[in-house]
Each structure stands twice: as structure tokens, then as C-alpha cells.
Amino acid sequence: MFAGVATALIAVPIALAPSASADRDTEFANQLHGFGIYGQRDFNAWLAKIACKRLTTGVDADATASAEFLSANLARSTSTEQVWQFLGAGIPRYCPEHLGVLTAPAGEHA
Numbered sequence: 001m002f003a004g005v006a007t008a009l010i011a012v013p014i015a016l017a018p019s020a021s022a023d024r025d026t027e028f029a030n031q032l033h034g035f036g037i038y039g040q041r042d043f044n045a046w047l048a049k050i051a052c053k054r055l056t057t058g059v060d061a062d063a064t065a066s067a068e069f070l071s072a073n074l075a076r077s078t079s080t081e082q083v084w085q086f087l088g089a090g091i092p093r094y095c096p097e098h099l100g101v102l103t104a105p106a107g108e109h110a
Contacts, residue, residue, distance in 0.1 A: 028048065029045070032086060036082060047073055051070055052091065070086055071083045
């Protein structure tokens, strides 16, 4: 009986624990809300991940190209400042290896 109770007590926290990805996406959505950027949480997280993939594969050579991609895919009412805030929030969260693109001049991918 003790083994069954112990197993149940261990399984409950594991079953209730949200996935790390969901937490990261929720935190990202909350950060975007602080910038006045709204929309579906999953879409915004997906868009940030795609921006990261574009940097990784060289489709976007720098942050300016990434911002242009995001501008074309975010709501039309999204300002240029908000596009850069989105990129500035997304890179550290989803692809910190590309942090250098946020500080490098256009065309210089670090």
C-alpha cells in the first residue's frame, strides 16, 4: 500500500507540471502584452521561432531582415517600434545564440 501511495504522490506533480515550452510561450506572450502586442500566444511564439530559424539558416542575414519578416507577418497595426520589441524579446527567449544580431550593424551577423 505504501508503494502505491508513494507512486501516486510522485506522479501527481509530474502530471500537473506544465511543459517548459508552454511556460516560455506564456512568458513571451506576457512580455509582448507589455509592449501592446496582442494576438494568439501560439502564433506569436511560432513567429518568433520562425524568425530564429531564418537567422540560423541564413535566410535573414541580420536583425533588419528579421524585422522586415516580422513586420510582414504581424498585424498591420503593429508599429516599427513594436516589431523591434518583438524581435528583441524573441531572440533571447528562443535563440539566444543570435543575441549578437541585435547589437551588430546591419549586414554584420555575429
